[in-house]
Amino acid sequence: MSAVLDHPHADDHDHGAPHGWRRWLYATNHKDIGTMYLVFSLTMLMIGGVLALLIRAELFQPGLQFFNPELFNQLTTMHGLIMVFGAIMPAFVGFANWMIPLQIGAPDMAFARMNNLSFWLLIPAALMLVLSFFMPGGAPATGWTLYAPLTLQMGPSMDAGIFAMHIMGASSIMGSINIIVTILNMRAPGMTLMKMPLFCWTWLITAYLLIAVMPVLAGAITMTLTDRHFGTSFFNPGGGGDPVMFQHIFWFFGHPEVYIMILPAFGIVSAIIPAFARKRLFGYTSMVYATASIAILSFIVWAHHMFTQGMPVTGQLFFMYATMLIAVPTGVKIFNWVATMWRGSMTFETPMLFAVGFLFVFTMGGFTGLILAMAPIDIQIHDTYYVVAHFHYVLVAGSLYAMFGGFYYWSPKWTGVMYDEMRGKIHFWGSLVFFNVTFFPMHFLGLAGMPRRYADYPMQFTDFNMIASIGAFGFGLMQVYFLFFVVLPVMRGKGAPAPQQPWDGAEGLEWEVPSPAPFHTFETPPRLNAQATKVIG
């Protein structure tokens, strides 16, 4: 216990945290930087959410009511880019910053100043991305996939978007290097790799994915940039370039990217379920192997996004088989979680509700993924609302729900106060219901053949679009509720003081430090018990 708080010179308490704006701008403390990441991503979530609601408002009825098609395409593009690069990815880095040092008994992240830089790079990038709406010609309107040669027709905002993504990519790479080095070098004695919490494992693997694929994205968008301005023809068919090559490069990044957005979520859920089932995670080793297999497989499935672009039979078969194979390790994970719950002693506080919700709804997204993987079926539903439903089931009900769960689970440690359980439950049930009201009908729209990224649609699709729009506004409202009635109160310290160990079934070093976690933790390496879950002596 003493090692946790052991401050060698307890008298100079002051040197810890600088005050005022310097504390944040010059931040090198992993907890402060983690907080900034989380606040940033929540802000971006709200901006991206507003864009989503504008899209749903336009689609409430057939006919153009609010926006012209140009602006509509900008909204869908920016919603995608902001949510992927501004909300989901930075949020997981925020969780990593906060939790990885605490979970492995390290005093901080390995490269504290690089950590600061990787956060602060996000701000200009995000500003450039969001403000591109006000550039001549408006924001990019190519869809978040930025397919060439449509990108060649865009105005100057495309360049701003490309530059923003370059910066965000650099930030991600630095964040990943930091995470890898921290995990590999800074674990407390006794915290062997195979005793590490799964959240650290999933992030370790994710960080390798990021380092492998972010440069690929950077390459693709740099070539787009030179095609636009410097007369090259990488993707411009007018000069002998190949637009399909862009898609291959983009999805070589893009498919691992979707696992980048889900693997840390697996880690969070793997922490929550055992805690509330009061039972150790079933099949820890197989979970690690399953995560690694998913990561490796993610590199050889990219062209399943391109079945309708036309490719040889063998190519189509290969990518179909490889994609279907991913169902196996993912299935193993689901089975392991259910087995963890089996014959546990469960309680259902908000984190557990979100974890179970994740399991249930994410799996539906997994099944639709399997269906989309079948090339012949994909011909019918590629680029329709079925795809939109699929990836929102895995990204909202998957990544976002896991992060909500993670917030409820760890915020007592971050803030030192307990969130209001009733409000957490309202947030969960409201989100769950409205999420399904929004996205379930989209499966039907897709099966019926409604293409995605449509500003207007045939009248037969009206009812399901209306239901989806109503659900979307409900879902948006629930997130506003979350912000004002859950997040802000705990950030202001309103609520019951959190005990050091708010969850009686939770294990791990993060629960060995007081709540809120002091500015400096584990300054001297703690001595751990055999399972590396407790600090002894």
Added chain:
Amino acid sequence: MIIMNTKQAPSRRLWRRAAQCMLALGAALANAAALAVNDLPGGPAVDQIDLTPPVTRIAADQIWLHSLLLIICGVIFVGVFGTMFYSIVRHRKSRGHKAAQFHESTTVEIVWTIVPFLIVILMALPATKVVVAMKDTSAADLTIKVTGIQWKWGYDYLKGEGEGISFVSMLDPAQRAMSSAGQPAGDDYLLKVDHPLVVPVDKKIRIITTANDVIHGFFVPSLGIQQSAIPGFVRDTWFRADKVGTFYGQCSQLCGKEHSYMPIQVKVVSAADYTAWVDGEKKKLAAAADDPAKVWTLDDMLARGEKVYNANCAACHRPDGKGAGPIKPLDGSAIVLDADKGKQIEVVLGGRLNGAMPSWKALSDTEVAAVITFTKNHWSNKTGQVVQPSDVLAARK
């Protein structure tokens, strides 16, 4: 302020909000009723929840595969989550359930890796068959090139009955206007085009896609085809419709602002109707061709003649009209400059020197007249003569 209020009475506030939502929902449904719409045969049905009814073998296979997967996934889903919910109900602390201690079992792990693997293989087998069938575009009865153009579709009948027919198909402008006005109406809203693609029933139609500007997506659900149209590249797909009717699709690949306004309408007709349609189109094409009785002005003739010259004559007589080696120059040629137009017409229609200068009688009267007029008034040739198609027609007799 709202926040403060709500804090004092969150539950009452919530109920009021819920009531407002219900009201909005009611209004929406009433509104939906006002937008009366019926199923569109060959297109989407109102509130359709499954794939579009198939008119090709491939589409039927796709639907069968989808149903198979839905059943398999449904069974697994019920199995896994039945177990989970049973556990959630029974194994809770509030019911005094004590946590068991087990946390690993290699046997179980192996079983639930191998079993899903086998299921996946089971799914892949029928899918493979369909993929192979889908990709077999050989031995087509009719080949049509589909060109995606921002924001319309160009159709060129390349091979088979109707070869040479070519037209552009775009959304009915009235529907585009309705969309902008926010006043949609009609069962074929956003699906009606001016010139549908017409194909015969029970014939293998090979579709070759390409595009002029950006990538478009040629997507007709009931035919079971979706193929991107990529600028600078050609791709192909095929279908064989087994019943007549009109089938609808839309562009599936984001192609710019009017992406939602470039529908596809395919009319599948009987063999006899198709032949009749082809004849009609051919007649229309002929009618649209040059009227031999038309009297042209010099400028129009020169513009037209330059094209004909470049396409047919420039290879030998050179673009500068000087010829080369045995090829006679046209620039300054006595026959070209002759006041009697008939001499040059005779040469062009009949050829010279046993076909060293070939006969060009395959060109239309207008084309022959245009190219002669061009040569008579280009380079240093300045005769001011205009040869009319009627002159050529007269010379042919």
